[in-house]
Structure formats: structure tokens, C-alpha cells
Amino acid sequence: MKNIVLIGFMGTGKTSTGRLLAGRLNRPFIDVDKKIEQETGLAISDIFQLYGETHFRQLERDAISRLARYTNTIIATGGGVVLKQENMIRLKNTGVIVSLTASLDTILERTSRRGVRPLLDCEDRAERVAWLFKERACLYMKADYIIDTSCMSPHQVAEKIIVFLREGGHLRGRSQC
Numbered sequence: 001m002k003n004i005v006l007i008g009f010m011g012t013g014k015t016s017t018g019r020l021l022a023g024r025l026n027r028p029f030i031d032v033d034k035k036i037e038q039e040t041g042l043a044i045s046d047i048f049q050l051y052g053e054t055h056f057r058q059l060e061r062d063a064i065s066r067l068a069r070y071t072n073t074i075i076a077t078g079g080g081v082v083l084k085q086e087n088m089i090r091l092k093n094t095g096v097i098v099s100l101t102a103s104l105d106t107i108l109e110r111t112s113r114r115g116v117r118p119l120l121d122c123e124d125r126a127e128r129v130a131w132l133f134k135e136r137a138c139l140y141m142k143a144d145y146i147i148d149t150s151c152m153s154p155h156q157v158a159e160k161i162i163v164f165l166r167e168g169g170h171l172r173g174r175s176q177c
Ligand SMILES: Nc1ncnc2c1ncn2[C@@H]1O[C@H](COP(=O)(O)OP(=O)(O)OP(=O)(O)O)[C@@H](O)[C@H]1O
Pocket: 008, 009, 010, 011, 012, 013, 014, 015, 016, 017, 033, 076, 077, 078, 079, 110, 111, 113, 114, 115, 117, 149, 152, 153, 154, 157
């Protein structure tokens, strides 16, 4: 059984939706950010602060490389996983890629709730979100299925993914940028 891999910008709901989806499908769930935190014993924000983003991206790449051996698993990635093409090739080889998106306002609201996101820890969060989102937009489009989650609950998003898979949508070709 293929993995189901959730990609998308911070706050689009990869972790929340992934956990629910795994429960609904009775399949294992892995959150890549959580896995890195467990393996290093450090919070993501501490890794950024102590060792910098480049080091975090290496840890993320190593984690993805190990996860690509998994099957049948729901994988919620970190928002920046798309920055390395090798990550996406590995993930695509063993899974269906589902991209979650949302409006900038929604992202701003959701990322202000809880959880430390070092890349958004700055004076003008709105400007940073808009800039990062624009930079990465094309990368998030390279998926088998793209869902705008702005007006949907995580339950509804999970349900939509289940219908997509049940109807074999992933077998019909991919969205491209
Ligand atoms: N569809 C949704 N509707 C309303 N709130 C949501 C939805 N999806 C997620 N949220 C809320 O938004 C916040 C961020 O969600 P979550 O952590 O799942 O995002 P993420 O994509 O995993 O972000 P990151 O890339 O930073 O890990 C949480 O408070 C979560 O409860």
C-alpha cells in the first residue's frame, strides 16, 4: 500500500488532517517535524536557533530518506520539505502526494494559534508569510491532488482525500505547475 504524503505551507493543516486521516483509514501516522524532534531531542525552534536552517534541512532530508522506505503510512511533512527536489522524488516514489493550501489570511490566523514556527518568528509576520508563500507556490503545486482547506474542517479535508483515493484520482495523472 502506498503512503499518503501531505505537503503544504505552514498552517494548511498537514498535521491535524494527517492524524485524522490515519485514524479514519486505520493506518500508521508519522509527522516529520515530530520525528525530527524525537530523534534529536530538540524542538524545531531550538534546532533553528542553535544550528541554523541549513542544518535543519539536512536533518529533514535524512528523515525523509528513511521514511521513504515505509509503506501504508500517512506522512505529514514540514512546510519546507518541497525545497529539496530529492525529498519530493523520494516521497513520490512511495506515495500519493496531496497538497494542502489555504488563503493567506487563513494561514496567518492558524499560525498565530500555537506551535513555534521559527521562520515566522519576526516583526512583520504577514509580510513574511506572503513572501514565503509566493516563493514556494509553484513547488506546492507538484502534487497528485490539491485541496484548498480555507473553508473546510480537518475532518472534511480528510474525507475529501478518502473520496479522491477511493475514486482512483491518483491514478489519473498529476497536477503540475
Ligand atoms: N482545516 C482546518 N480548519 C481549521 N483549523 C485548522 C484546519 N487545519 C488545521 N487547523 C488548525 O491550524 C493550526 C495549524 O494546523 P497544523 O499544525 O495541522 O498545520 P501544519 O500544516 O501541520 O503546519 P506546519 O507546517 O507548521 O507543521 C492548528 O491550530 C490546527 O488546529
